[in-house]
Amino acid sequence: MSNIALKIENLVKRYPSVLALKGISFEIKEKELFALLGPNGAGKTTIIRIISGLTQPTSGNIYIFNKSIFNNPIWAKNQIGIVPQTINLDLELSVEENLLIHGFLYRMSLDQIKKRIEELLELADLTFRRKSKIKELSGGMRRRVLIIRALMHNPKILLLDEPTVGLDPHIRRKIWSFIKNIQSNGTTILLTTHYMEEAEILADRVAFIFSGKIIDIDTPKNFVNRLGNYALDVYLQNKTKTFYFKSKDEAEQELLRYSKKYFVSLRRVNLEDVFLTYMEKKK
Numbered sequence: 001m002s003n004i005a006l007k008i009e010n011l012v013k014r015y016p017s018v019l020a021l022k023g024i025s026f027e028i029k030e031k032e033l034f035a036l037l038g039p040n041g042a043g044k045t046t047i048i049r050i051i052s053g054l055t056q057p058t059s060g061n062i063y064i065f066n067k068s069i070f071n072n073p074i075w076a077k078n079q080i081g082i083v084p085q086t087i088n089l090d091l092e093l094s095v096e097e098n099l100l101i102h103g104f105l106y107r108m109s110l111d112q113i114k115k116r117i118e119e120l121l122e123l124a125d126l127t128f129r130r131k132s133k134i135k136e137l138s139g140g141m142r143r144r145v146l147i148i149r150a151l152m153h154n155p156k157i158l159l160l161d162e163p164t165v166g167l168d169p170h171i172r173r174k175i176w177s178f179i180k181n182i183q184s185n186g187t188t189i190l191l192t193t194h195y196m197e198e199a200e201i202l203a204d205r206v207a208f209i210f211s212g213k214i215i216d217i218d219t220p221k222n223f224v225n226r227l228g229n230y231a232l233d234v235y236l237q238n239k240t241k242t243f244y245f246k247s248k249d250e251a252e253q254e255l256l257r258y259s260k261k262y263f264v265s266l267r268r269v270n271l272e273d274v275f276l277t278y279m280e281k282k283k
């Protein structure tokens with residue numbers, strides 16, 4: 001049986017004007033990559049901030065390897081690495097200097113710091129830019145620095161809040177393989193995203209979150225299979241209607257029928273379909 005790296009239990013967060021989290025529970029297994037997928041304002045960053053100790057929940061519990069983070073805050077801080085949604089590196093300092101400062105903040109020795117910087121620059125393919133100031137780097141490189149900074153103190157769990165927001169498609173793909181690589185080195189990862197494709201490609205399991213509540217948790221594959229294998233989009237006058245089919249034959253028959261009158265397209269089902277189906281149900 002695999003260990004539970006992170007357990008979130010009935011988390012509630014009330015801001016004066018909004019109930020941001022309405023009882024969030026989930027568990028992440030060791031070495032798993034778990035994605036919280038949901039629209040802006042769903043509560044993803046609030047969950048990350050609470051796990052990081054940056055804000056207190058109104059109620060609820062969080063356990064890292066069965067230890068309460070609220071009873072062991074300093075220990076907990078060392079178990080997690082945090083990659084915030086907005087890049088908060090020191091733009092005037094070099095890549096190396098940013099990593100060094102983080103090492104000192106986590107009370108690492110200079111020897112440990114130097115060794116770890118070498119390893120991480122190598123991992124992120126950034127050794128050749130070690131002396132560059134952050135302000136001289138591209139968006140994709142800054143993201144990679146942000147991620148390896150979080151890994152400096154060798155955390156067991158990495159929290160990634162919207163790691164590819166605002167990046168070009170080819171750079172996003174580079175970051176994705178970088179994240180997968182980190183997971184395969186043994187790190188447990190909690191990732192938040194509002195990109196369906198990102199969750200579908202990266203995550204072992206996905207939790208759909210809408211307005212402070214988790215609607216459902218499963219593997220991307222199971223979510224998709226529940227709807228069907230094939231999706232037929234029919235472009236009606238002022239909306240698109242999508243039909244789902246298990247069998248290709250059936251899908252192709254319908255395709256023929258609708259194509260006499262409308263624009264149609266047949267494709268594989270993806271996580272976006274699952275998301276849109278939930279939205280439909282909510283109306």
Ligand SMILES: Nc1ncnc2c1ncn2[C@@H]1O[C@H](COP(=O)(O)OP(=O)(O)O)[C@@H](O)[C@H]1O
Nearest residue numbers: 015016018020039040041042043044045046047
């Ligand atoms: N510091 C804050 N004070 C008041 N409301 C907040 C604060 N932070 C977030 N919220 C509200 O909580 C909800 C969830 O926000 P957030 O966790 O940032 O969502 P997400 O990261 O999924 O976009 C939103 O309605 C947001 O406006």
Ligand SMILES: [Mg+2]
Nearest residue numbers: 044045085162
């Ligand atoms: Mg957010």
